[in-house]
Amino acid sequence: MATPRQGWDVVVLCLAPDEHELPQWLRTGAAWRLLLCLDEAQEHLAARALRMGPAGACLGDYVLRRKGHDHVPELLERIAALLAPAGGAVRPHEARQLAELRTALGSMSQGILQTDPEGRVTVYNQQALEFLDLPEALVASGATLAELTELQRRRGDFGELCELVDGRGRPYILRGARDPSPDLYRRRTRDGRTLEVRTRLLPGGGFVRTFSDVSEYLRVQAEQQRSEERFRSLCALSSDWYWEQDAQLRFTDIRGTAAQGDARLQDWLGRTLAELGALNLTRAAWTEHVQRIAARQPFRELELKLLDPQGQVRWIALSGEPMVEDGGRFVGYRGVGRNITDRKHAEEQIERLAFYDALTGLPNRRLLLDRLQRTCSGLERSGHHAALLFVDLDHFKELNDTRGHEHGDALLVEVAQRLRGAVRAGDTVARFGGDEFVLLVGGLDHAPDQARRDGDEVARKVMAALTRPYLLQDGQHYHSTSSVGMTLFAHPAPAAEELIRQADFAMYQAKAAGRNSVRFFDPGLLEQMRARAQLEGELRRGLVQQELLLYYQPVVDGGGAIIGAEALVRWQHPVRGVVGPGEFIELAERTGLILALGDWVLQAACTRLARWAGRPGLDALVVSVNVSARQFRQPDFAARVRQALRASGARPRQLRLELTESLLLNETEETIAKMESLRAEGVGFSLDDFGTGYSSLSYLKRLPLDQIKIDRAFVRDVLGEPNDAAIVRTILALAHSLDLQVVAEGVETTSQLEFLRQHGCRAFQGYLFGRPAPAEALEQALQPAPA
Numbered sequence: 001m002a003t004p005r006q007g008w009d010v011v012v013l014c015l016a017p018d019e020h021e022l023p024q025w026l027r028t029g030a031a032w033r034l035l036l037c038l039d040e041a042q043e044h045l046a047a048r049a050l051r052m053g054p055a056g057a058c059l060g061d062y063v064l065r066r067k068g069h070d071h072v073p074e075l076l077e078r079i080a081a082l083l084a085p086a087g088g089a090v091r092p093h094e095a096r097q098l099a100e101l102r103t104a105l106g107s108m109s110q111g112i113l114q115t116d117p118e119g120r121v122t123v124y125n126q127q128a129l130e131f132l133d134l135p136e137a138l139v140a141s142g143a144t145l146a147e148l149t150e151l152q153r154r155r156g157d158f159g160e161l162c163e164l165v166d167g168r169g170r171p172y173i174l175r176g177a178r179d180p181s182p183d184l185y186r187r188r189t190r191d192g193r194t195l196e197v198r199t200r201l202l203p204g205g206g207f208v209r210t211f212s213d214v215s216e217y218l219r220v221q222a223e224q225q226r227s228e229e230r231f232r233s234l235c236a237l238s239s240d241w242y243w244e245q246d247a248q249l250r251f252t253d254i255r256g257t258a259a260q261g262d263a264r265l266q267d268w269l270g271r272t273l274a275e276l277g278a279l280n281l282t283r284a285a286w287t288e289h290v291q292r293i294a295a296r297q298p299f300r301e302l303e304l305k306l307l308d309p310q311g312q313v314r315w316i317a318l319s320g321e322p323m324v325e326d327g328g329r330f331v332g333y334r335g336v337g338r339n340i341t342d343r344k345h346a347e348e349q350i351e352r353l354a355f356y357d358a359l360t361g362l363p364n365r366r367l368l369l370d371r372l373q374r375t376c377s378g379l380e381r382s383g384h385h386a387a388l389l390f391v392d393l394d395h396f397k398e399l400n401d402t403r404g405h406e407h408g409d410a411l412l413v414e415v416a417q418r419l420r421g422a423v424r425a426g427d428t429v430a431r432f433g434g435d436e437f438v439l440l441v442g443g444l445d446h447a448p449d450q451a452r453r454d455g456d457e458v459a460r461k462v463m464a465a466l467t468r469p470y471l472l473q474d475g476q477h478y479h480s481t482s483s484v485g486m487t488l489f490a491h492p493a494p495a496a497e498e499l500i501r502q503a504d505f506a507m508y509q510a511k512a513a514g515r516n517s518v519r520f521f522d523p524g525l526l527e528q529m530r531a532r533a534q535l536e537g538e539l540r541r542g543l544v545q546q547e548l549l550l551y552y553q554p555v556v557d558g559g560g561a562i563i564g565a566e567a568l569v570r571w572q573h574p575v576r577g578v579v580g581p582g583e584f585i586e587l588a589e590r591t592g593l594i595l596a597l598g599d600w601v602l603q604a605a606c607t608r609l610a611r612w613a614g615r616p617g618l619d620a621l622v623v624s625v626n627v628s629a630r631q632f633r634q635p636d637f638a639a640r641v642r643q644a645l646r647a648s649g650a651r652p653r654q655l656r657l658e659l660t661e662s663l664l665l666n667e668t669e670e671t672i673a674k675m676e677s678l679r680a681e682g683v684g685f686s687l688d689d690f691g692t693g694y695s696s697l698s699y700l701k702r703l704p705l706d707q708i709k710i711d712r713a714f715v716r717d718v719l720g721e722p723n724d725a726a727i728v729r730t731i732l733a734l735a736h737s738l739d740l741q742v743v744a745e746g747v748e749t750t751s752q753l754e755f756l757r758q759h760g761c762r763a764f765q766g767y768l769f770g771r772p773a774p775a776e777a778l779e780q781a782l783q784p785a786p787a
């Protein structure tokens with residue numbers, strides 16, 4: 001059959017009864033309407049024609065053939081109906097379909113329009129009018145798309161140079177919207193929206209065009225892109241890296257500059273956290289983590305200590321949160337990871353500093369206290385005894401002072417090693433600072449006697465280890481001994497601090513017993529300890545209550561004339577009466593009270609000097625004041641002396657500071673500077689107890705001294721002990737050659753005086769001339785005889 005021509009209004013297709021297919025030309029689509037005439041058995045072909053939709057012929061209606069030509073009237077009637085002009089009699093179902101179509105078009109968010117082969121707009125919806133900003137009257141009037149486009153172009157809808165239309169659509173618009181139209185292009189409207197324009201050609205000519213406002217979509221897309229970029233740069237710049245796990249908690253993604261090229265991290269892929277084998281997680285910590293994951297909760301800073309194949313430890317911290325799809329389905333975890341190895345090392349270092357002695361690497365006081373507490377709490381169960389040993393090196397200070405700190409430090413390191421070797425691995429060797437070491441030894445016998453023997457054996461071993469000669473860095477050998485104080489304890493044990501006090505106290509007993517010995521803490525001695533503590537409290541109070549006094553002991557010349565005095569402190573105790581410095585100076589030094597005490601003495605002596613000014617006999621006296629090492633080492637010591645002088649008005653030339661040898665051996669440069677600054681103002685310096693310590697010619701030459709004092713120990717035996725006599729002679733000769741004055745202390749007899757005089761001594765101090773006494777005694781002795 002021939003193909004119907006364009007322009008026909010209705011095509012009536014009568015299918016032969018044996019025809020089971022629709023002719024091919026029906027699919028080409030055309031403007032005419034189709035009226036099918038077919039047998040009942042062929043009714044499905046009408047349905048098929050209907051389904052061809054807008055691309056094919058438009059099925060108008062169909063009529064079933066009846067016997068003879070009974071169906072012809074109906075056929076004609078239907079032809080008439082199809083030929084009826086638009087707006088004419090429309091069948092009810094068609095009217096409904098049309099209305100529904102309009103509603104559907106109207107409710108679309110897209111704009112839609114359709115043109116006929118001549119380019120006239122035949123179908124449109126409100127959205128299209130709105131997007132194109134065109135009046136409906138114009139569009140409905142049958143204007144062509146080219147005309148509408150021209151109108152828009154003139155209005156500037158596409159921009160002056162059509163720049164609002166993208167590269168795909170611009171040539172088409174510039175051509176005046178004449179074919180061919182691109183399938184897709186985008187253009188921006190003047191109010192800033194972006195429209196996506198899609199065109200689909202219709203088979204019979206014309207096209208359907210849709211307009212979608214994709215502004216929001218593009219905004220979200222751009223935002224997403226920005227967010228992606230942010231994430232990417234975060235990953236690139238951050239020391240953290242990003243990870244993801246699937247629902248089975250296997251690592252599926254590890255990203256970020258910090259993770260790139262890190263084979264050890266990339267090795268995680270496909271494995272779960274449990275399979276990484278963290279060394280640090282305790283069972284409890286792991287259980288807690290697993291429960292958290294099971295509850296799909298986030299986790300923060302989960303720290304993992306991992307061992308890599310090279311045996312290196314590294315620490316990683318992970319934080320994560322669950323990933324859930326839109327439907328609420330759990331799909332895994334994601335989060336960030338960070339290498340915290342450096343931080344962990346720093347923390348370990350800090351911990352070491354907090355609990356270990358930096359020089360020897362031994363536990364410090366804090367750690368020892370902790371271990372001691374643990375030992376004590378285990379004693380009830382074990383029934384064992386334990387021992388705490390306080391070890392102090394004899395004469396360590398002298399080594400430190402004479403040979404320098406490096407040698408002292410090296411010795412302490414060696415001592416630490418020897419102590420460790422002398423006890424069992426489970427015992428603790430701690431350093432309390434200086435040359436004080438404390439050993440905690442556990443597992444001693446249940447029976448007190450045997451425990452004591454065990455403890456004694458440990459102490460002997462310790463002492464033997466420390467007595468072996470040391471080879472110093474300068475190649476010289478050094479011999480040392482130690483004093484050990486020990487306290488034994490079992491359950492119930494005293495408090496840890498109390499045990500340390502006991503061992504410390506016992507160590508002092510060992511020192512007092514002549515060093516190089518062991519002493520067990522004797523509870524009987526506890527009283528002494530308490531007395532010491534009480535004395536400290538009383539001295540503190542005494543200082544505040546101004547219970548201190550200054551006595552003065554005269555210093556005389558060869559003819560017995562008083563040329564000066566030494567100020568010696570006394571304590572007017574409210575109960576015990578006058579207490580000598582031998583009972584409290586050492587305590588004051590140990591507790592730091594010496595600083596306040598020393599200040600007071602300086603001020604009192606200066607005040608006395610000022611009072612004596614202008615008084616006959618007293619006016620020219622030089623007063624010596626003892627200065628303890630700790631006092632002298634105060635950074636502002638010189639300023640304090642100046643302050644005492646200024647406040648009292650005393651003349652610096654009449655003040656002489658007595659220093660001890662041990663003080664001068666240390667910190668020489670600083671010492672000299674301090675002494676020189678005071679000496680420049682007239683203050684004199686005397687070296688006390690000369691000959692008892694490490695007397696050295698070199699520092700005598702270097703230090704700005706005026707005077708040395710021969711210790712009374714040499715003076716005492718100067719007649720009976722040839723050695724002492726030789727020392728005294730040497731000191732006098734030395735002092736003479738260095739142009740230093742000499743004062744001999746402790747002169748009690750005229751024979752001593754005679755000896756000293758013979759060998760050139762010109763100044764003397766001792767009971768022979770007067771005991772230390774209140775200032776008034778000196779004042780009386782020097783009072784001019786009444787005329």
Ligand SMILES: Nc1nc2c(ncn2[C@@H]2O[C@@H]3COP(=O)(O)O[C@H]4[C@@H](O)[C@H](n5cnc6c(=O)[nH]c(N)nc65)O[C@@H]4COP(=O)(O)O[C@H]3[C@H]2O)c(=O)[nH]1
Nearest residue numbers: 568569580581582601626627628746747748765766767772
């Ligand atoms: N056997 C005997 N002893 C004599 C004789 N002549 C004097 N003495 C004593 O020898 C000590 C001399 O003082 P030192 O060597 O500076 O030794 C002083 C000094 O090191 C210290 N000291 C005293 N007062 C102070 C002070 O104000 N500050 C400081 N830091 N230490 C002081 O206490 C030590 C003892 O002082 P003191 O008990 O007053 O003892 C005094 C004095 O009484 C004598 O002929 N025979």
